[in-house]
Amino acid sequence: MIDGMTSPTRTSNTPMPSDAGDRRQVRPAAEGWEQQRTPEGRPLLQFASPRVKQPPQHLADLTLAERQAKLKELGLPAFRAKQLSTHYFQHWTTDPERMSDLPKAGREELVEAMFPPLLTEVRRLRTDDGNTIKFLWRLFDGALVESVLMRYPGRITLCVSSQAGCGMNCPFCATGQAGLTRNMSTAEIVDQVVAANRVIAAGELGVTEHPDERVTNIVFMGMGEPLANYKRVMAAVHRFVDPAPEGLGMSARNITVSTVGLVPAIRKLADEELPVTFALSLHAPDDELRDELIPVNNRWKVDEAIDAAYDYFRKTGRRVSIEYALIKDMNDHAWRAALLAKKLNQRGRGWVHVNPIPLNPTPGSIWTSSEPEVQDEFVETLRAAGIPTTLRDTRGKEIDGACGQLAAAE
Structure with missing residues (x-):
């Protein structure tokens, strides 16, 4: 999802906190591609799927x-x-x-x-160790999507797509650059998991740990904004957790639903009485930067999104994850970590966990991940403020299968 580019010389005129140091401030700016915009000049947001033919009904x-x-x-x-x-x-x-x-x-x-055919495998890429596989699927109408299968000690995770393309138009996201083709159907979402289980059963994912292996964890962090395809995503979640033979009989706690901040849908998710893990892709704690980095922030601001995430915790008792891609000189300043910690702690303690993620580059992009010492400072600033923080593993980067790299290109 990350083929966007920025000018390294474009800086902010907004004064930074006095303790921010003299490290430069890079602003998001699309180069090498044209960001879709409204007649008023704002980044275009597509919340509704285009009216296109849907796949045939499947079991x-x-x-x-x-x-x-x-x-x-x-x-x-x-x-x-x-x-x-x-x-x-x-x-x-x-x-x-x-x-x-x-x-x-x-x-x-x-x-x-x-069982009408839904997914046709176009390509399969493996990491050298065989523990990560990226699939490129062609849907019935020719649309392309990707999913990523990852083996970890004691668990197997599948990163699934919920839309062909994405309508959130984030400038650092390769998926969003093409816009939204359409919502995926419930069965198209589920079939990614069933197909992955076939691959696991065939012994094609690294070294087998036991004979009855299958996907244990699902993350809606592939292509698309899951909460913009709410009805079908929730139906897919029910297929995942419903006991056999109605569904896969998985634990809802092992399913993560992420969003860039569709506040009304977050509140709706909290009322579902399904204890899924909720993840908010924040990427900036200040509205000035997040307005540019995550265009949906022009609709629902940082504090509104965090409030909705906190309400999810209060209603479900499930700790919330905050996803934060660390981009060099753009959003990785220690003062932003301190601001993020302040905003999270204002709501309470023990309700949230932050996952900073080094930016995963794609060919042609001049955006890059933060320097290791900057990453460490960001993480330690959060931890010092009492925020549980884990620097996320960038699995699949060598096959463009890591977070932010799913472009579904043939």
């Missing part, structure tokens, strides 16, 4: 009751819904030859009706 789009109703419409007994669901959500297959518990007569037609 994963439906609840178990809806699957049973559809099978009755097809003139088949309702109990076939559980059989089909078991094959898909537990055996990760849509191959009729592997569904021997279904009558051979009409089996292929039934599978064709319930």
